[in-house]
Amino acid sequence: MALKDGSAPLPKALEALLGDAPGDEKTGANATLGFTFQQWWGALVIAELLEFEADFAVGMEVKEDVAILDSALSPMSVEFCQIKKNEQAGGWGLKDLHRQGPKRKSKPHDPSILAKLHKRRTEFAGHPAKLRFVSNLAVKIAAGMSASDCQLTSLTPAEQAEIREKVAKQLAVGPAEVDLNDWMLHRTNLPLGEQYLFLAGKLAALSAAGKIPFDLPNPTVAARYLASVLQSKASHTSYAATIHDLKSRVLSRADAIQALSEAAGTTHRASERLDDALQQLAAAGYPFLALKQIKAERTTVLAHAVDRTNDQLKACVAAFATQLPHLTPDASSLPLRDLMDSLVKQTISASRLKAPSPEQRWAT
Secondary structure, three states: OOOOOOOOOOOOOHHHHOOOOOOOOOOOOOOOHOOHHHHHHHHHHHHHHHHOOOOOOOEEOOOEEEEEEEEEEEOOOOEEEEEEOOOOOEEEEHHHHHHHEEEEOOOOOOOOOOHHHHHHHHHHOOEEEEEEEOOOEEEEEEHEEEOEEEOOOHHOOHHHHHHHOOOOOOOEEEEEHHHOOOOOEEEOOOOOHHHHHHHHHHHHHHHHHHOOOOOOOOHHHHHHHHHHHHHHHHOOOOOOOOOOHHHHHHHEEEHHHHHHHHHHHHOHHHHHHHHHHHHHHHHHOOOOHHHHHHHHHHHHHHHHHHOOHHHHHHHHHHHHHHHHHHHOOHOOOOOOHHHHHHHHHHHHHHHHHOOHHHHHHHHH
């Protein structure tokens, strides 16, 4: 459709097109069924993308099984991937990919795998949109050969013509409108069983090569954890009209690094931080009986620390943080054992200057 001046209208921004449309199919994930092959493959893609410095974001159930974006915030390009697990001997034939599905009751035939993918390309006209069909088995092409990584434009002219004809008929367009560029048939090395071991090997290699900024002491745990994060992403199927709404289904590069760091144990628990502080006090010669009394309250303090509703502990921590910058130059140069006592005294003194709230008076 042309504008009044005869020019073509500008395409909608890519991030606007990524939002849900009424006809989109979102199956989501059932947590009781374990990880799906699609989720394992999505986790593998993340590991492969971490080899490079470029930003990325992997979306689960964003238009297709997996959508690979060049950014989570301002994407400029996308690759739509359909992942099909095949447990039958013999693999795929090209006809399997462009054969339309069965006719549904009172509805037309389901589009073929390739027709459904190409429909995404037409919806995203004006933006770089790659397409990929992914399976655990290769696709048989001309002369009985099998293709593990094959661009459709590398097929024989007869095969390309047949794909264009079949897809065009299903989408009710002309064969010349079926674009086969940047369209791959991909056989993944991801096995059907024990996928976590395969992914764990990839993550271990990334860690050894310094592509991940920390060690992964247990790559199999990291693999399962990454897959669980993606499973959680796939389970979010509520309507999302904008890229901001879609964040619940998208895992960015920063999100992936954060998830792996959590699996690696690089985030410290409250108990570890408290025990480290106690060791520092002991090393600094803090009075034995006072330290013993602090240790006796360890369990109680940790219980309060994980209670997000404990406003009293929050107030205490905030009071210490507020007073720390106000220590006098003399106090700030004290040894740790004396510095702690000085900070406590100053915080208590500052708190007494404030009129207590009714709740505080009641508690007293």
